[in-house]
Amino acid sequence: KWELEMADVSLERSLSFDSFRLIPARRLLLDGDKPVRLGSRALEILTALAERPGELLRKDELIARAWPGTHVVEENLKFQIAGVRRALGDGRDGRRLIVSNPGQGYSFVADVTVTERPSHQAARASDPLDRKHNLPVRLGSLVGRSQLVAKLVGSLARNRLLTLVGPGGIGKTSVAIAVAEQLIDTYEDGVWIVDLFPVRDPALVCTVVTSTLGIDTHRADPVASLVSALRDKRMLIVLDNCAHVIEAAASLAAAILRGTDRVHIMATSREPLRVEGERVHRLGPLETPPPSASLDAQGALQFPAVQLF
Ligand SMILES: Nc1ncnc2c1ncn2[C@@H]1O[C@H](COP(=O)(O)OP(=O)(O)O)[C@@H](O)[C@H]1O
Ligand SMILES: [Mg+2]
Known part of the structure; x- marks a missing residue:
């Protein structure tokens, strides 16, 4: 299906x-x-x-x-x-x-x-599908990550591939979205998040990226045609949940980095992609109050992990 x-x-x-x-x-x-x-x-x-x-x-x-x-x-x-x-x-x-x-x-x-409409068709300017990003609206605020987000925004300006690594639930997707949000105006061709979680077949990784970007490709080699469509673009692509298709995600990222100058990629994964030029950030848990400290409720609220609950 x-x-x-x-x-x-x-x-x-x-x-x-x-x-x-x-x-x-x-x-x-x-x-x-x-x-x-x-x-x-x-x-x-x-x-x-x-x-x-x-x-x-x-x-x-x-x-x-x-x-x-x-x-x-x-x-x-x-x-x-x-x-x-x-x-x-x-x-x-x-x-x-x-x-x-x-x-x-x-x-x-x-x-x-x-x-139904052709995915490449230019529609009315007011059509939300023609916006420059597909970032979801954040439901709650991100607690205790503002310094990290600022640091990663800076890091992405210098590194074309930034991978957020850590176990499930640690906050990779949340941090990636917060970083991407701050960069919407930086990339004139937009900021696009592609969730690879539902992609079971590694051969479809490229197709999912292509369709999320609304790019129409007919050529036999999907990676080559995606790269050529991106050649003159200034864009941030967020590859979320790479772990289970890591090799396909890594080779696609490598091909994009090689074939373009101004496309940047932020990936989230349990493991690094191990691609040349990759900058890896291992996400740690939020700071929690030291177990020995006896804190009253007011004091405890100063710790980011407590504010969350
Ligand atoms: N700093 C944070 N502040 C508030 N909620 C957070 C924070 N980090 C993670 N969460 C919440 O915790 C859950 C897991 O975070 P998520 O970013 O999906 O983790 P991961 O992508 O590493 O699996 C989500 O519901 C998310 O909204
Ligand atoms: Mg995630």
Whole structure:
């Protein structure tokens, strides 16, 4: 399914409902013209539902779609559905988009309008798809990372490939988005984040990047045609979640660095890409209060990790 969708980068499908527009190929959900931050699994579930409005989707179908090839318990699905509903404001102000059929599954009850347009077509200037970035709106503020973000902004000016390395959940994506946000005006051809998490087949890494950038390519060699499309661009590409397709991500990054002068790349991964010219930053946890210190509540709030909870 994913492969078919990715193969056809020349027609871009969007699903509109309520105040939202979902563009599956770009992994992008817009509320009006603002991107909504939604994890890859939640986005996959929303896409499955919105593609078949009015139909009942069984829980096992949704689980197979969001966790392909893995066995997960139903609680995970419930959790993701709750996240989707929160992001859509479902149930607030009389909005009704997703209905649960207890014991069976879920259905999407809003009217969905499907539109398609060539991905390279120049649309109206006001079209949010023609904006210069696809960064999601941040839901909460980033705690305790402002010095690091400033440092990385500077580092990216000097290094064309910056990789944020660390274990899952440490804050790589959050920091990368915060850095990228500060650079929107620096790159005249935009700042684009590509989540590689849902990409199971390393051969599709390049295709996903290409379609996220809205570049239309027909040539046989996808990497060469992406690089040639980027040749004169001044752009920041954020490759998020490289770990499971690290070799494909690394060779694509290397090809882009070699074939362009002004495209910069920021990657997030558990491991460095090991590409020439890469600058690696290992992300540490937020500072926490020393265990020995006896602090009152006021004192504890001075530590970034405490402010978070
Ligand atoms: N400094 C921070 N301030 C507030 N929330 C944070 C911070 N760092 C991470 N989070 C939250 O913690 C969770 C995991 O962070 P994330 O950036 O996705 O980690 P990673 O990309 O390393 O897996 C997210 O929900 C994120 O919003
Ligand atoms: Mg991440």
